[in-house]
Amino acid sequence: MEFKDYYQILGISPDTETPDIKKAYRKLARKYHPDVNPEADAEDKFKEVAEAWEVLKDKDRRAEYDELRRYGGQRQADFEAPPGWQSAAGNGSQHFGGDFSEFFNSIFGGQFNQERPGASDGFGIRGQDIEIEMPVFLEETISDASKPLEYELPTFEQGQTRPIRKSLKVTIPAGVVDGQRIRLRGQGVPGQGDAPAGDLYLHIRLVPHPVFDVEGHNLMVTVPIAPWEAALGAKVTVPTLESKINLTIAPESQSGQKLRVRGKGLLSKTGRGDLYAVLKVVMPDSTSAEVQELWRTLADKAAFNPRTQWEEKQ
Amino acid sequence: MTSTIIQITVSELCEREELSRSVVVQLVHYDIAQPLAGSSIEDWIFDVTTAHWMQRAIRLQRDLDIDWIAVAMLIDLLQEREQLSEENQRLRQRLGRFLMEDGS
Numbered sequence: 001m002e003f004k005d006y007y008q009i010l011g012i013s014p015d016t017e018t019p020d021i022k023k024a025y026r027k028l029a030r031k032y033h034p035d036v037n038p039e040a041d042a043e044d045k046f047k048e049v050a051e052a053w054e055v056l057k058d059k060d061r062r063a064e065y066d067e068l069r070r071y072g073g074q075r076q077a078d079f080e081a082p083p084g085w086q087s088a089a090g091n092g093s094q095h096f097g098g099d100f101s102e103f104f105n106s107i108f109g110g111q112f113n114q115e116r117p118g119a120s121d122g123f124g125i126r127g128q129d130i131e132i133e134m135p136v137f138l139e140e141t142i143s144d145a146s147k148p149l150e151y152e153l154p155t156f157e158q159g160q161t162r163p164i165r166k167s168l169k170v171t172i173p174a175g176v177v178d179g180q181r182i183r184l185r186g187q188g189v190p191g192q193g194d195a196p197a198g199d200l201y202l203h204i205r206l207v208p209h210p211v212f213d214v215e216g217h218n219l220m221v222t223v224p225i226a227p228w229e230a231a232l233g234a235k236v237t238v239p240t241l242e243s244k245i246n247l248t249i250a251p252e253s254q255s256g257q258k259l260r261v262r263g264k265g266l267l268s269k270t271g272r273g274d275l276y277a278v279l280k281v282v283m284p285d286s287t288s289a290e291v292q293e294l295w296r297t298l299a300d301k302a303a304f305n306p307r308t309q310w311e312e313k314q
Numbered sequence: 315m316t317s318t319i320i321q322i323t324v325s326e327l328c329e330r331e332e333l334s335r336s337v338v339v340q341l342v343h344y345d346i347a348q349p350l351a352g353s354s355i356e357d358w359i360f361d362v363t364t365a366h367w368m369q370r371a372i373r374l375q376r377d378l379d380i381d382w383i384a385v386a387m388l389i390d391l392l393q394e395r396e397q398l399s400e401e402n403q404r405l406r407q408r409l410g411r412f413l414m415e416d417g418s
Contacts, residue, residue, distance in 0.1 A: 029378055035370040036392065050377065129330065131366075171318050178400060181363045182318040199330075201366070202318070213408045222411040256412075280412060 003079035004103045006052035006065065014066070018057065025053035051104055061087075061108065068107065081106045124193020131181070134202040136172055138209050138219070139241055142267055145172045151200075153189050170202070175267035178206040178214070211239055217273030218265045220258075224282045225249060238277050240264045247277055255281040321350065322365045324358040331369060338368075344386040346371045367393070 007014050010024040029050065030036070034043035056062050064087055087108045100108075132151050140147070149170050152163045170184060181201050188198025206214060213220040223238055233251035237244050240261070247259060258276045265273025287295070305311075324338055335355055341347045342358075347368045352358035360368070367389055375385045 026378065033374065033377060035374050036388070046377075126330075173318060173320065179363070179396065180320075181366045182320050183322065183362045184318055201362070208403075208407055213411075214404060220408065222408075 001079055001102050001106065003069075004048070004051070004101065005069070006055055009048050009052040010056070014069075021053070021056050025049060025057075029053075047099060047101075051100055054100075055104070055108075065107065079103065079106075124191055124195030126195045127189035127191040127198035129188045129198040129201060131201040131203055133205050134172070135205050135207045136176060137207050138212055138214070138266065140172060141174065141176055141206070142241060143174045145174075146170070147172055149202075155190055156192065172202075172204070175269070176204045177266075178204060180204045212241070212275075214266065215276075217268040219273065219275045221275060221277050222280050223247070223277045224280050225253070227281055227283065230254070230279065230281045240275055249279065253279055255279055320362050321359050322362055324349075324352070324355060324360070327360060327365055327368070331372060333372065337372065340382055341368050341371060344382045346382075346386050346389050 007016070010021060010028065012021060012024050016024070029046065032042045032046040032049060034046055037046075054061075055065050068081070130151075130153065134147075134149070136145070136147075147170055148167065150165060150167045152165055154161050155164050156162075166187070168184070168187065173182070176182070181203050184200040184202065186197045187200035190197045211221055213222075219241070221238060221240075223236060225234065225236065229236070229249060230253045231251065233253070234249045236247050236249060238247045238261075241264070245261065245264070247261070249259075257279045259279070261275040261277065263272045264275035267273075284291075324335070327333065328335060328338065338347075338358070339355065342349065347360060347364045349358035350361050350364075370392070371385050371389050374380065374388060375382065380388075
């Protein structure tokens with residue numbers, strides 16, 4: 001295994017005093033804490049930094065570590081604790097759930113790694129909770145939806161971590177919102193011994209819809225209309241989450257104008273939100289010479305300048 | 315079919331996270347979390363999403379060695395960041411429906 005240079009990890013020299021080590025640790029912990037830093041490697045970096053602090057903050061543990069480091073540990077590409085090595089300073093406080101590296105355990109004893117977070121009732125260790133993202137389509141939020149779910153769980157067998165695949169059918173309750181979390185009791189990592197399994201948490205993520213946009217409990221649908229439909233009014237068919245409805249566009253409508261359709265939005269605690277149809281005036285891709293001529297006539301007759309606001313300012 | 319749960323009781327929460335009741339009281343006191351129901355501590359029930367933020371708050375307080383006021387501010391900001399990033403994504407999607415793709 002690789003020798004970990006805790007001083008290098010904290011960016012300090014080996015003769016740094018404890019208060020300055022604490023300062024360096026705090027600075028890096030703030031930066032890499034996985035509850036603050038969304039980067040994928042933040043958690044690993046934080047664990048490394050916290051492990052370094054766990055060793056260097058304790059006088060006895062630091063002395064033992066320094067000894068190993070001085071006597072060549074850091075030069076070995078493949079580090080192994082000296083034969084018969086036994087730490088006198090091994091036991092210490094639980095700082096970050098006891099998830100230490102193999103390197104740490106080889107020096108300070110394996111007892112840390114056994115103490116995973118969760119209730120330990122003396123007969124075993126409760127399995128870890130896990131969280132996975134659950135993509136949910138907007139259509140599935142209108143009523144309770146049954147969804148198949150496949151995920152991997154780490155299991156520990158004879159000191160080895162082995163992933164097992166699990167598949168479940170879960171009920172997503174009607175009215176879930178983006179970012180919500182729901183819990184499946186006992187579907188997390190299996191417990192050790194007689195201890196119960198951890199829980200599985202599903203982090204609900206609403207899948208971006210090809211047609212509808214979400215705003216709170218309301219939905220928006222962009223309705224493309226021809227310029228003459230905007231000018232003269234029209235009846236258009238508009239999709240909703242469940243069916244299609246007919247919408248009347250008033251004469252002289254504008255691009256960006258919103259029409260409200262009550263009760264066709266997402267489910268909320270007080271009922272259903274609304275659907276807003278947002279008009280978007282669209283030009284045809286190409287026009288014939290005859291149509292071009294008609295536009296020219298229209299331009300003369302309408303005598304419309306859409307940029308009068310700019311001209312007033314100049 | 316596995317049933318989903320959207321609530322967690324105070325005793326389950328304390329057992330899961332090896333918390334004392336007093337830490338839960340602190341979280342409620344500093345408005346990091348509010349119970350959905352329950353008049354006394356033993357009857358408190360929390361929304362699972364709230365419990366997620368409580369766990370994050372507890373980890374931050376423990377790992378960064380900061381006081382509860384700072385944790386409460388941090389949680390507020392993290393929640394705001396999450397909301398803003400979701401809103402940003404939604405607005406980009408809506409904007410995309412009005413703007414033409416590059417080069418077309």
